[in-house]
Amino acid sequence: MRERGTPVEIWTMGIKAVLLSYVAIQSYESVDLISTWYMLSILIYLCLNISIHIVKKASSKSIVLLLAMLAIAVSSSYIHPLFMLLLPLNIYELFAIYLRKHGLIVLLMLAPLVLISQYAQSILVTYGLVALLSFLYNLLLHTYISRMTDLRADLENRHEHIQQLTKSLNENKEYIRQSDYTIKLEERNRLSQEIHDKIGHSMTGALIQMEASKRLFTSNPDKSAELLQNAIHISKDGIETIRLVLKNMKPPTEQLGINRMKLFIDEFSAKQTVRTSLTHEGNVDSMTPIQWKVIQENTQEALTNAMKYSNATVVSIHIQVLRTLIKVEVSDNGQGAQKVIKGLGIIGMEERAASVNGTIIVDGSRGFSVTTLIPHG
Amino acid sequence: MNVLEVKQLSKKFGDFIAVDNITMSVKEGEIFGFLGANGAGKSTAINMIASLLRVTKGEIEVLGKNIAKHSKFAKMNIGIVPQEMAIYEDMTAYENVRFFAGLYGLRGAELKERVIEALAFVGLGDKHKSYPKNFSGGMKRRLNIACAIAHRPKLLIMDEPTVGIDPQSRNYILGSVKKLNELGCTIIYTSHYMEEVEEICTRIAIIDHGKIIAEGTKGQLKAIITNQKNISIEVRSAENLNKSKLEAIAGVNRVEVEDRIVKVTSDSEINNLNRIIQQLMADDLEIRAVEENEPSLETVFLTLTGRSLRDQ
Amino acid sequence: MxxxxxxxxxxxxxxxxxxxxxxxxxxxxxxxxxxxxxxxxxNGSLSVGEINVLYKNNSSASDFSRYWDDFTGQMRQAGIKLEKADEKTDGKTEVKNNRYVGYAEITDSGLEYYSSSQSLIESGIAKSVLTAFADRYRLAAVVAGTDSEQADAIMSGNGSESYVVEESLNATRKxxxxxxxxxxxxxxxxxxxxxxxxxxxxxxxxxxxxxxxxxxxxxxxxxxxxxxxxxxxxxxxxxxxxxxxxxxxxxxxxxxxxxxxxxxxxxxxxxxxxxxxxxxxxxxxxxxxxxxxxxxxxxxxxxxxxxxxxxxxxxxxxxxxxxxxxxxxxxxxxxxxxxxxxxxxxxxxxxxxxxxxxxxxxxxxxxxxxxx
Known part of the structure; x- marks a missing residue:
């Protein structure tokens, strides 16, 4: 739906106004007496040409156009031949509804020349000029409008395309994130299996050796000492393995949840001049990695926006985990915006939030704030 | 059938998005509350439903029919009580209602009957011949409502119908709203007064910056924040308290005693106050005061939108 | 509805x-x-004073003189005084001196009228009345060839055809x-x-x-x-x-x-x-x-x-x-x-x-x- 007036109408009305003033001035100079009938025909012309734009149906439009042409014909033959000059535009308008070929229309616009050559030779040349100029004007307008429409449609398509791409990108990212997580789980699984298999077995081996050493302690002390030494070796290796495995398995705490967020915020404030603060309430541990990911990316976007536009000196991030909702608010003390206009950044955040059934609230009334709401639990 | 069905509704004013992709439905017999700060998009959404504004994007269905295609049908079945007084001061109360009801195709004896009925309904039965310019704020508000109900709409939209009036008139209006609802009228209600919404609405949507950020019954909305309620019972002496029996009551999660106050934390969805009190009485504790603290809608609103409804 | x-x-x-x-x-x-x-x-109440017109009759037609006398009589009643000039008087000078609003000279070839530039309204009235007379006379002269009674009727005029009926000349209708x-x-x-x-x-x-x-x-x-x-x-x-x-x-x-x-x-x-x-x-x-x-x-x-x-x-x-x-x-x-x-x-x-x-x-x- 177009909220603003279509420019086509304004352009057509413009050329009509120009022609009408030409006709009025010319005929005034040639007759220098404006009769009532003259005024009346101009008024009728105005009425009909305004109503063309009021009626919507093509059929009623044609009727109005026919009436307008009739009025022009009558007034040009009875009142002043110059009125004829107003005809070509209406001919174009009428036939443009039905005919695709512009060549035909220009012929129709020139057709009245035959009549004029017999009855009103004085305006023959002028009519030809006006008809051709009107035709070119309309052709130009038509080309320009259709190109505009095409471009607009194209733009809309592209926009939709971008949105789809953003969406699938987010979904893909999500998929990567998910599979990442699954891989990690598998890895952990494998590790614990390894611990169980390797360390478990070596410990059992050490235990058996020690058991044997205990039996041989009195009968064969030397053999016993050897077995014991063996057990000690096995145990040492075992402990080493445990340490190694544990070190490999346990993900570093700074890679997870709120800590990762803290790290990110610290990095950000180290690079930028604004002061940042991160606060949280509720059970942040219950949040899933996907949620963290969305939140972190949105926070990043919001911080970037704040740096770009707000002139803020303080940016605060507050994470609140409610019972069935997570609320993350990134707000600054900058100039804000009376009217928030959705740019690609906000749309991106919206898309990300939507991927976990959440929404974004952007407020510019008290500084600038972006709130991400994600259902949870 | 849903009385109202809104699908992905948006409204743009130039670059500004007043209503952003909202989807919601109102079932028959509901009193549906719209909570939101000024400029949150409530009125814009309502005005689109009442065909006062063009829809930028999305669909609205009233009683299963698209309002763009069945505009007359939708309008016949909707009544609107605008936020501002929309009455002619130079016409009597009776004439005001008759004029507006007449626009809905009511004629003759039926028209007269409905007008009288509507005026009586809002308690202006004895003011037929009075001019609204001599009315108090509350009476004008009531006339404003009468003008919207004389044609018996299936869906009544009330935009802040109680702004700036005395408590008595407000109670009367709230009573009328409930009565209308009982008579089968589905109602969409917006208000700044949280307690009104809490009192009469069966379902509530919180709207902020053109988006519905939460929707559900009072309980559901409160449960977003917490499902716990705190009951504080002041007793004369808590010595005889049988803590384990109290904890055994369904829903009770924790019992703490502070001096002479017994603090019980319980699931807010379970109504167990009676049983708790009975248990305390069985233990022969003299109850002095009972206070139940549930998160209010105000808290929910404040938490979700970061501002209070009142601080406009 | x-x-x-x-x-x-x-x-x-x-x-x-x-x-x-x-x-x-x-x-x-x-x-x-x-x-x-x-x-x-x-000036709705402003009335036009007496209109004095000087004339000289050099016509030889006897009919004409009869009709003319008749006409002057009628005009007197309407407030227009037609005064015959003596031979010596120069009509044009009299008009210039504003003693008369107009001067008419009647010859066989026609009626000549000199109007005053000072009292336009009065002169205008006189002129229109004289024109009307001249027109009628011309008509009567033609008719007289065949039917003299008709010609008399035309010249004497009955009520509706009186020389002074034009309502625009009537002061009360302004x-x-x-x-x-x-x-x-x-x-x-x-x-x-x-x-x-x-x-x-x-x-x-x-x-x-x-x-x-x-x-x-x-x-x-x-x-x-x-x-x-x-x-x-x-x-x-x-x-x-x-x-x-x-x-x-x-x-x-x-x-x-x-x-x-x-x-x-x-x-x-x-x-x-x-x-x-x-x-x-x-x-x-x-x-x-x-x-x-x-x-x-x-x-x-x-x-x-x-x-x-x-x-x-x-x-x-x-x-x-x-x-x-x-x-x-x-x-x-x-x-x-x-x-x-x-x-x-x-x-x-x-x-x-x-x-x-x-x-x-x-x-x-x-x-x-x-x-x-």
Whole structure:
């Protein structure tokens, strides 16, 4: 739906106004007496040409156009031949509804020349000029409008395309994130299996050796000492393995949840001049990695926006985990915006939030704030 | 059938998005509350439903029919009580209602009957011949409502119908709203007064910056924040308290005693106050005061939108 | 039906006594004040004095002398004194000295007339009477060849064919101050309805009742038409009352053709209402009221509501012809005092034509707009 007036109408009305003033001035100079009938025909012309734009149906439009042409014909033959000059535009308008070929229309616009050559030779040349100029004007307008429409449609398509791409990108990212997580789980699984298999077995081996050493302690002390030494070796290796495995398995705490967020915020404030603060309430541990990911990316976007536009000196991030909702608010003390206009950044955040059934609230009334709401639990 | 069905509704004013992709439905017999700060998009959404504004994007269905295609049908079945007084001061109360009801195709004896009925309904039965310019704020508000109900709409939209009036008139209006609802009228209600919404609405949507950020019954909305309620019972002496029996009551999660106050934390969805009190009485504790603290809608609103409804 | 309901609602304004008083009393009082205060400015009571014409009869035709004597007799009764000059007198000098308003010299070849440049009106009257005589004589001379009785009849003339019947020469039929202002103030007060019209739709918006109207199953066009019709009917009623009061109480002269006068006024109402409405759509907000007010004041000033502009020439004349009131005023005066219909049709066509254009604009803008 177009909220603003279509420019086509304004352009057509413009050329009509120009022609009408030409006709009025010319005929005034040639007759220098404006009769009532003259005024009346101009008024009728105005009425009909305004109503063309009021009626919507093509059929009623044609009727109005026919009436307008009739009025022009009558007034040009009875009142002043110059009125004829107003005809070509209406001919174009009428036939443009039905005919695709512009060549035909220009012929129709020139057709009245035959009549004029017999009855009103004085305006023959002028009519030809006006008809051709009107035709070119309309052709130009038509080309320009259709190109505009095409471009607009194209733009809309592209926009939709971008949105789809953003969406699938987010979904893909999500998929990567998910599979990442699954891989990690598998890895952990494998590790614990390894611990169980390797360390478990070596410990059992050490235990058996020690058991044997205990039996041989009195009968064969030397053999016993050897077995014991063996057990000690096995145990040492075992402990080493445990340490190694544990070190490999346990993900570093700074890679997870709120800590990762803290790290990110610290990095950000180290690079930028604004002061940042991160606060949280509720059970942040219950949040899933996907949620963290969305939140972190949105926070990043919001911080970037704040740096770009707000002139803020303080940016605060507050994470609140409610019972069935997570609320993350990134707000600054900058100039804000009376009217928030959705740019690609906000749309991106919206898309990300939507991927976990959440929404974004952007407020510019008290500084600038972006709130991400994600259902949870 | 849903009385109202809104699908992905948006409204743009130039670059500004007043209503952003909202989807919601109102079932028959509901009193549906719209909570939101000024400029949150409530009125814009309502005005689109009442065909006062063009829809930028999305669909609205009233009683299963698209309002763009069945505009007359939708309008016949909707009544609107605008936020501002929309009455002619130079016409009597009776004439005001008759004029507006007449626009809905009511004629003759039926028209007269409905007008009288509507005026009586809002308690202006004895003011037929009075001019609204001599009315108090509350009476004008009531006339404003009468003008919207004389044609018996299936869906009544009330935009802040109680702004700036005395408590008595407000109670009367709230009573009328409930009565209308009982008579089968589905109602969409917006208000700044949280307690009104809490009192009469069966379902509530919180709207902020053109988006519905939460929707559900009072309980559901409160449960977003917490499902716990705190009951504080002041007793004369808590010595005889049988803590384990109290904890055994369904829903009770924790019992703490502070001096002479017994603090019980319980699931807010379970109504167990009676049983708790009975248990305390069985233990022969003299109850002095009972206070139940549930998160209010105000808290929910404040938490979700970061501002209070009142601080406009 | 809905249109009718909305129209009836608009008419309820009449019940407000203050409003009614304002709408009815203000034009009547203005009429009374201007009509009595400015009496002197109008020459309606100025009578033409005795008209003395000098003549010399050099004709040889006996018939002619008979007819001429007859004619001078008739003219004396009408206040035109035809005096025979003696041979010595130089008629032209006498006229130059302003002793006579004209000098006629009759020869066989025709009648020559010298008119005074000082008393134009009197001389003009004499000239037209003499021309009429000459014409008749020429006719009679032709007829006399076949039927002398007929010729006598032509020359003596009966009641209806008297030489002095032209009503425009009758002093009582020139507009007096009250007659003039009855017309001018009525047309002006009609133009004031543009002010109400400018508030017509905006008023509904301000009272928020536009919301209810739009929410009801009534189309915008119906609302528009109903309100417009209400205003037109209201003003038509008021105009009729004002005209009738001015006619019967103030004794203002409204001519023989009252129906046609009302028709002109009615088209002016439609024009005024469309003007206000059109401008209220073109210029948004309160500015439209101010613009309409300025237009009304200019139109009233230039269109002759406060003083007659018929004789205005040059720049002022050009300006006054731009005033929409001028068409209606001129048409009404022509209709009342000259029974001239062409100006009437002119004015009606102009009023309706402009109304249609303005309403067209208003309707187009309304369709575009959200709300009313």
């Amino acid at each position: 809905n249109v009718f309901r909305i129209m009836l609602k608009e008419l309820k304004v009449i019940r407000d006594p203050k409003m009614l008083l304002f709408l009815l009393v203000s034009p009547l009082v203005t009429m009374l004040i201007l009509g009595t205060a400015l009496t002197g400015a109008f 507009p007096g101050a009250m007659d003039y202002f009855a017309v001018a103030i009525t047309t002006m007060i009609i133009l004031y309805s543009a002010l109400t019209a400018a508030q017509l739709i905006d008023g509904e918006r301000k009272r928020n009742t536009a919301v209810r109207l739009l929410a009801s199953p009534v189309t915008k066009i119906e609302i528009f038409t109903g309100k417009l019709a209400g205003l037109v009917v209201l003003n038509a009623i008021l105009t009729i009352i004002v005209v009738l009061i001015s006619k019967y109480v103030f004794n203002a002269y409204w001519g023989e053709n009252l129906g046609l006068a009302f028709l002109i006024l009615f088209t002016e109402i439609i024009f005024a209402v469309s003007l206000g409405l059109g401008l209220s759509y073109i210029i948004k907000g309160n500015a439209s009221g101010t613009v309409v007010m300025i237009i009304i004041q200019l139109a009233a000033f230039l269109g002759g509501s406060y003083f007659p502009v018929e004789e205005a020439t040059g720049f002022m004349g050009a300006l006054s012809s731009l005033s929409p009131l001028q068409w209606s005023n001129a048409a009404l005066l022509e209709l009342i005092y000259a029974d001239n219909m062409s100006a009437t049709i002119n004015a009606m066509l102009l009023n309706i034509g402009f109304a249609v254009v303005l309403l067209g604009i208003a309707l187009t803008m309304m369709r575009r707009r959200e709300g009313l």
